[in-house]
Amino acid sequence: MALDKPYLDIPGTIIFDAEQSRKGYWLNQFCMSLMRAENRTRFKADEKAYLDEWPMTDEQKRAVLARDLNWCMRTGGNIYFLAKIGATDGKSFQQMAGSMTGMSEEAYRTMMINGGRSIAGNRRIGEDGDAQRPATDSTPTA
Amino acid sequence: MAKITASVYTSHVPAIGAAMDLGKTQEDYWKPVFAGYEYSKQWLKENKPDVIFLVFNDHATAFSLDMIPTFAIGTADSYEPADEGWGPRPVPVVKGHSALASHIAHSVIQQDFDLTIVNKMAVDHGLTVPLSLMCGPRDPQTGQWPCPVIPFAVNVVQYPIPSGKRCFDLGQAIRKAVESYDEDLNVHIWGTGGMSHQLQGPRAGLINREWDNAFLDQLITDPVAAANIPHIEYVREAGSEGIELVMWLIARGAMSDINEGKQTGAAPQLKHRFYHVPASNTAVGHAILENT
Numbered sequence: 001m002a003l004d005k006p007y008l009d010i011p012g013t014i015i016f017d018a019e020q021s022r023k024g025y026w027l028n029q030f031c032m033s034l035m036r037a038e039n040r041t042r043f044k045a046d047e048k049a050y051l052d053e054w055p056m057t058d059e060q061k062r063a064v065l066a067r068d069l070n071w072c073m074r075t076g077g078n079i080y081f082l083a084k085i086g087a088t089d090g091k092s093f094q095q096m097a098g099s100m101t102g103m104s105e106e107a108y109r110t111m112m113i114n115g116g117r118s119i120a121g122n123r124r125i126g127e128d129g130d131a132q133r134p135a136t137d138s139t140p141t142a
Numbered sequence: 143m144a145k146i147t148a149s150v151y152t153s154h155v156p157a158i159g160a161a162m163d164l165g166k167t168q169e170d171y172w173k174p175v176f177a178g179y180e181y182s183k184q185w186l187k188e189n190k191p192d193v194i195f196l197v198f199n200d201h202a203t204a205f206s207l208d209m210i211p212t213f214a215i216g217t218a219d220s221y222e223p224a225d226e227g228w229g230p231r232p233v234p235v236v237k238g239h240s241a242l243a244s245h246i247a248h249s250v251i252q253q254d255f256d257l258t259i260v261n262k263m264a265v266d267h268g269l270t271v272p273l274s275l276m277c278g279p280r281d282p283q284t285g286q287w288p289c290p291v292i293p294f295a296v297n298v299v300q301y302p303i304p305s306g307k308r309c310f311d312l313g314q315a316i317r318k319a320v321e322s323y324d325e326d327l328n329v330h331i332w333g334t335g336g337m338s339h340q341l342q343g344p345r346a347g348l349i350n351r352e353w354d355n356a357f358l359d360q361l362i363t364d365p366v367a368a369a370n371i372p373h374i375e376y377v378r379e380a381g382s383e384g385i386e387l388v389m390w391l392i393a394r395g396a397m398s399d400i401n402e403g404k405q406t407g408a409a410p411q412l413k414h415r416f417y418h419v420p421a422s423n424t425a426v427g428h429a430i431l432e433n434t
Contacts, residue, residue, distance in 0.1 A: 007373075015382060021300050073342060078299065087226065094422045098347070101347060111347055117346070122348065
């Protein structure tokens, strides 16, 4: 029987549920490893080699190398785990969140100062809000 | 006996901690946030608790995907501030209250809430930012927090997370547990996280001022109704990370007007209420309630 997932009709949003967590297990555990300074150093020195130490999918590795957080999320990443990559890169949480919106850093910051993204039109897929675009900037290629 | 005398509700945005740690509190961007806590710092000094029971969530810090406890109570003597990737926050070690924490764990589990007991846990911004906001800056070496803290971590990262109703009921069980502790202790319970925010996807940056304020109204005056808000409403209206607000219901459920799931006692007194947008990606909400 299908599980109850009432959140699938929310635009521009991936809910990190048990299914996503299963898909993203190694991606997220790789991210956790970046909480140790020596691992951050090794990752920065040779990102590809470091990623190859983890049983992640090729797509997950490409998504990390591209720093495309929407793509990472689609492959099972969770934002609190992915934030460790941003921290390694010296990015703030606002820069990371903004990078998923297709907006420039400045435009995103200004939107927040002006009260944030409006809920109007962004409650359900198919409405006319500004969060209705597809959740990726990179084109995943094989 | 020990008694819960007050509850505190506050967002725990990591950027607020960073602003304090980097000395930015007087910048125009941050001034209004910290102004909203001026009263609170004074209030905490004048109403110093013996123990703070602090409900928060871990953000992939102490708990990776290795294990995901739904409700975890800290029964250790102390907790180190965590390195979340930017280095540990320069704040004092958090001292625990292992005797009361163990007592609460025992009592709450006997009331059918299956807690996970944690004896070793680094605490992230979810716990240290509320302490910083309510206590002001503290030197990491020579300073200390005003009293011991019992960390209580709720899984709000991997769905399904506990419902608002479950959290509200748990709050009532925690109050019973505290009141069955023999020593006279003044206990505060804090619910942290929220308010509206979404940190992911094209909908990142979502803020819903109207919903947040309606939630605050309801939390204060009609908490039973607030407890019955379904998950989907938090996610849809307050953003995927706005779901953290269920943690406020644990604190609200522990207030003395709530008995057997109903609001039957004297309503608590609202001492302070504050709301501001933005702190980084998030709406900051804050309230203080005292039992009457």
